[in-house]
Amino acid sequence: MNRTKGGRKATDKPASPPKIVCYCEGQRELGTLELFCAICQKWFHHRCLKDMKELYGLNFMVCYTFNCKNCSPTGAETWVAKPANFTHMCVTVLANLTAERQKESGTLGYTDNRMIYFNLQDEIIPYFDTNWEHLTNMPRRTKNTWHSTVQKTLAKESDLFKPLDSSENSFALVETNLTEIGPNSEAVKQIGKKNTEKSNLASTLVSAQQTVEKSSELTDADGPKTRGASKRRNAETGGGPSKKMKNTVDYSSARVTGQDTLVDFPFNKEGYHYFLAERDPNIQEKVTGEEEESAARIIPPYLYRLNTIAISTVTLSPNDRAFQLRLMEDQLTVTGNEGYCVARGTHGVMKGTWYYEVHFQKQPSDSHIRIGWSQRHSPVQACVGYTKFSYGWRSLKGTKFHDSYGAKYFQGGFKEGDVLGCLIHLPWNQFRPGPSQNYIQPSLKDQPLIVFKHNHFFESHEDGAESKKKLVPFKGSKIEFFRNGKSCGVAFDDIYAGAYYPAVSLFQNATLKCNFGPKFAFPPPQGALPMSERANQIHYEQTLSDIINMTERELEL
Incomplete structure (x- = not known):
């Protein structure tokens, strides 16, 4: 079960003003793999990469550091994965599910103030199962107790995710502008910081x-x-x-x-x-037993x-x-x-x-x-x-x-x-x-x-x-x-x-x-x-x- 809620219909206005990106000096291409350079702050199309054409990843990844050819100290593109916890993973999963739904409706890349909700068991968990190795470098969980961890994460991180009022098992991404999803997102940078500020x-x-x-x-x-x-x-x-x-x-x-x-x-x-x-x-x-969820x-x-x-x-x-x-x-x-x-x-x-x-x-x-x-x-x-x-x-x-x-x-x-x-x-x-x-x-x-x-x-x-x-x-x-x-x-x-x-x-x-x-x-x-x-x-x-x-x-x- 999935629903959309509230807001006005999509318009012909792009989600954000077009920006020149990549070596090709083109524009963002939501729905395809793009990498964000941490130095020049530009997005790069996967198809335009010079040294990393074999790289495979998911759209809307948020835990990595990429340096383009022009910014890298070695003169070659570099990509380093960072540890991704369940909150990071949930952002990537919901962003991809949202992009797929917007693509089906023809609204991908345009202003759409509606949050799109996805059912935990029917859509979110299956996406985790299919793409686990591309979401995190943590080993694939052997017990289904991680399902409850995902549910708790989606319910707890209210700045990032919103539960459906009529269903505790359906969630949407708070950020409706998918061009903002990436390692440069301020919301993503704040993940994990609240708890560590008090106890270090x-x-x-x-x-x-x-x-x-x-x-x-x-x-x-x-x-x-x-x-x-x-x-x-x-x-x-x-x-x-x-x-x-x-x-x-x-x-x-x-x-x-x-x-x-x-x-x-x-x-x-x-x-x-x-x-x-x-x-x-x-x-x-x-990781064994309950230790994996601690x-x-x-x-x-x-x-x-x-x-x-x-x-x-x-x-x-x-x-x-x-x-x-x-x-x-x-x-x-x-x-x-x-x-x-x-x-x-x-x-x-x-x-x-x-x-x-x-x-x-x-x-x-x-x-x-x-x-x-x-x-x-x-x-x-x-x-x-x-x-x-x-x-x-x-x-x-x-x-x-x-x-x-x-x-x-x-x-x-x-x-x-x-x-x-x-x-x-x-x-x-x-x-x-x-x-x-x-x-x-x-x-x-x-x-x-x-x-x-x-x-x-x-x-x-x-x-x-x-x-x-x-x-x-x-x-x-x-x-x-x-x-x-x-x-x-x-x-x-x-x-x-x-x-x-x-x-x-x-x-x-x-x-x-x-x-x-x-x-x-x-x-x-x-x-x-x-x-x-x-x-x-x-x-x-x-x-x-x-x-x-x-x-x-x-x-x-």
Whole structure:
């Protein structure tokens, strides 16, 4: 049984003014598969796709991220499915059923204020059954208890669905303009946000971590007892009497290439690091019994992987930095605020020769910067070169720093307008590379998975004090700096082994901009790779790490 209710008859007026869409510069074609680009905000016809002609999906899908050829960082179209829950699925199902009915009546694509109702058992459930694999990456349910879940979802989500007054088992889509159905729909973006606003697992975990850390003794991993060390430790750990801690924030909002909305990243702190994750399409979840209908069940972290789009570009990290720093929208330009604070890059290196540039843009009175390389264990509420885990070069007097000890390096230093080069050399034998953990970042699939501000993150914890005990010199390694294209000489050699990230620290209101390549103001030394190339490598390495993890978990999977 199905009915239509209320409203006036369809008119000859289109549902919305025609807009130029797709590579073909045509118009929307409701009733056919179309994809929405998260960057240029345009719709693309499936028949016009260049690299994804084999893609199969349902009309009115809402859980995916698509980048067209013109917007994709790789120059090729990309499509990544997102986890779809029953609410997302119901939107897609009712939109398709509505489109089919409008097509039959000749009203598809035109204004029609009438809601079209569909019977749960006769129409909605059969559509789910026929198209389950194209609606979600959740495994097909083996019990019919999911029928009641669909019914409850349709009845509960009143902003999206409306039950028929005379029948509790017939429902309509509230949005009658089908051109508004897609991943860019505001109503779709709000799905799942109401419940998570009040209770957020990540905030609880971070709060608990802070409590534990406050009760423990500070170790020498926090750095030597130099001038200002106490203040920096207090800022890093959340302890101490400093009044400025009232301004501490827990997260940073940043735009991720390919995402149509800002992503809130929890700041790394006290040895805890957070990495944006996405559902791994290569692994299917095993769900049994009533567990399949429980919204409160714990999601195994191995079902997720690092977000492939987020690691596709090398920038300054939105969350591996001091919260006081002002990171601009390009995520390459940063301005300081009072005391020394650190910002690290998104990608680290463990082998090879790598290079990046820093443009010293503004140097107000009494301000200066340090540039260099840092491991994650080095605190961000300090300066580059503050602990054994980082090496830096200061603009003031050109002094080089490691473990808070300064030494003469380049007479006169550098100033506003200068372009600085940072090179790190970590030798390795590609024919005898040794254990993979020495040169490949580990998989995060065995780390806790948390939800923070509607996104999933891997949570990794590293003990800086323990890591410090394991530090060993890396024979043959070196760090070298350049000023306006000319080498200033080797600053450090036989540095400690580990994963190193580009790092900058700013004092007062200095401003700098990082350039990770591939085009530089001055040619890099022969044999050095631009840090931008690391984004290409990380995909292969992370895939290899995940395969190793999946092999070890073969029985679980």
